[in-house]
Amino acid sequence: MHDFEPKIVAFVCTWCTYAGADLAGTSRMQYPPNVRVLKFPCTGRIDPVFILRAFQKGADGVLVSGCHPGDCHYMAGNFHARRRFAAFRALLDFIGVDLNRLQFSWVSAAEGGKWVEVVTDLTERVRTMGPMPEFKELEHEELWSTFAEATAGKSTGLNITGDRSQVLNTPELKEAYDSIS
């Protein structure tokens, strides 16, 4: 066991990478259990918003993976994905996200070994980087505004002024959030 177990989310296409991960399984290869796989028909379906949301919801690293260029089951979906993510990476870089947390790789249905390699590398890399707090705070922000809206004009009996993060860490307040969210 390590001190920090990063949460890795993999967005994969069903035809190549998902099958490649299946192959890693049938070949009984071993890799860190930190990854959660979300299956898509094609990398072309993957909206960059999903990646942002994943970071916000606790992911410390994200992997996007599909068929090699030219091998797309849907002819050209992975080309659109590649172009989209090239732009998206630049944007993430601009807003200050460490790009080491985000990996794009092509893994074919025959590359069980490559899947293991990619997942292991990303997990270990993110492990050394530590948790990713930035986007999670955004979620607090979101909760905060919902809470403020819900409690507007009402007396909660709680002091919600002052340092937000402190308030958010108060168990009573957290409970109050949970009831409205």
Next chain:
Amino acid sequence: MSRIGVFVCHCGENISRTVDVEQVAKAAGEIPGVAYSCDYKYMCSDPGQTLLKKAVAEHKLDGVLVAACSPRMHEKTFRKAAESAGLNPYLCEMANIREHCSWVHEDREMATEKATGIVKLMVERVRKGKSLAPITVPVTKRALVIGGGIAGIQAALDIADAGHRVVLVERDPSIGGHMAQLSETFPTLDCSQCIMTPKMVDVANHPNITLYTYAEIEKVDGYIGNFQVTVKHKARSVDESKCTGCGVCMTKCPKKKIPNEFDQGHGMRPAIYVPFPQAVPNTPVIDRENCTMFQSGKCGVCAKVCGPGAVDYEQTDSFTVEDVGAIVVATGFKLYTIDRKPEDSPIQGYGEFGYGTIPDVIDGMTFERLASASGPTGGKILRPSDGKEPKQVVFIQCVGSRAREKGISYCSKVCCMYTAKHTMLYHHKVHDGQAYVFFMDARTPGKGYDEFWRRAVEEEEAVYIRGMVSRMYQKGDKIVVMGSDIQVGVQVEIEADLVVLATAVQAQDGADLLAQKLGISYDKYNFYSEAHAKLKPVECATAGIYLAGACQGPKDIPDTVSQASAAAAKVMTLFAKDQLERDPVVAKVNEKYCVGCFACKKVCAYGAIEEKEIRDRQGNLVKKVAYVNPGVCGGCGTCQATCPSKSIELDGYTDEQIMAMIEAL
């Protein structure tokens, strides 16, 4: 509140060895909205499926999650089980805790935690899932066959014999293709025309076949079961409905010295002609580039002598649109030429063979015409330059083929056999002649093929020299062929009267353009790609389009005929149903939000997105929105990720589902 059932499988010990399945089932039971959860030794077994069906009924489940192996393994099994329990099959999902968990992790605690995590994600997917109904599309039971060689003829006849209508489109004035040009065929040496021409006549006479010769494919729209194909009928200058095929026009045409393509340019034909005497249809066509009437406006002999008045100089190209449900592509091949190629061409010519400038260096197909009884020499082997009988003939194999440095690395497959045949035909006709063959390997897999080759070597006295030719040049009326015999390790020099090159089989001219019209893929040599090299050798990746013959790669006649019949069988399978059922994972447009930017249309690889007009009751155009043709949509979802107003959605992978899964991370 949903009522989801979670079934955790032990898979014998495959899962339970590293994953605490009871713990997973228990944790699943605590997820809000999960009404029932259990674990079982083998979920895919009959009792396992019965357990699932019973639970659906007893607990009134509205969604099912089976945590077991990969969905690629058993999704169909469990969806079927769920369906028989009265649930929509698309409300049944699988959580992969075997390939993605128990098999790849050893730490039991962490593997159990991961399995629980996967189940949590997938429960959200089930919760947000929608009932989907399979999409049905009607099938037009009429097939299009492109190419009238032996492949197209065989496919057309098979489909037509099964009772379906066929449209056969051929680019040349007659069907028959390359096989009609051959003299005899290996390994039995039966006359090609004798076995070919009856089939050609069958095509012409078949009540189910519509034959369009001198026609090309202009445009292809639609999708499996519902193609609309625009056929361009090139102006023949002869009215097919009036022409009786008497041939007077051809005998009276004053221009008679035009090299005949059918004889590889070694015979002559008039400007109004049929390519060969057995042509089907027997309707002549005017070669406008060589016709005096078209070039100078002064002649018109053919029109004057034509009794039925079929000659029509005013005829123009015309177009028809054919509705078909399936397409068989059988466009065949062309032969490589050794002439100098453009600088930028990936495939190069043979400078060492004189770039095709030595008149008595011919290709295999020309030799076929010289050996053919209906050929320009009446079946006598006479060399083109002076019409003398050659006494020493050198055959060279693998010219172009298996020559990476020339740009073609594949084996053309038929040359070893036809060269062996050529040596035999030569020996039969010129008894005192000697045939030499330069070869790299003799590749003779096929029924009776090796025996045939051995006969050429052992009984028909062909001298096989293992090695390649490095240079040849004209010396007097001889061609000096310099090569090496690598088995003996000596240089060889032969003064030949005739050299025959077994040139590579290449994709037909314009194969790439046709592929683009059809939306099928092709390799770097322009041969069409099958959907799977081993298990789908006849289908294209584009549904409803099938391949037959050498357009897919070099093939001999038996292989071509087999593939053509296989393609026909695939078409018949398709036509056996009135409606096609397909996976309902397709995109849908929310017309309310669609702003009609058509960003989706640009990224759609299938051309499934159309522009739809929304009008009010007075018929005024309100706006244009996208419309997804469910029959064409491939279900990749690229459009959805592209749509800026989020008004297009892929069923089965909606934003709502995916976001819910991410929330459950």
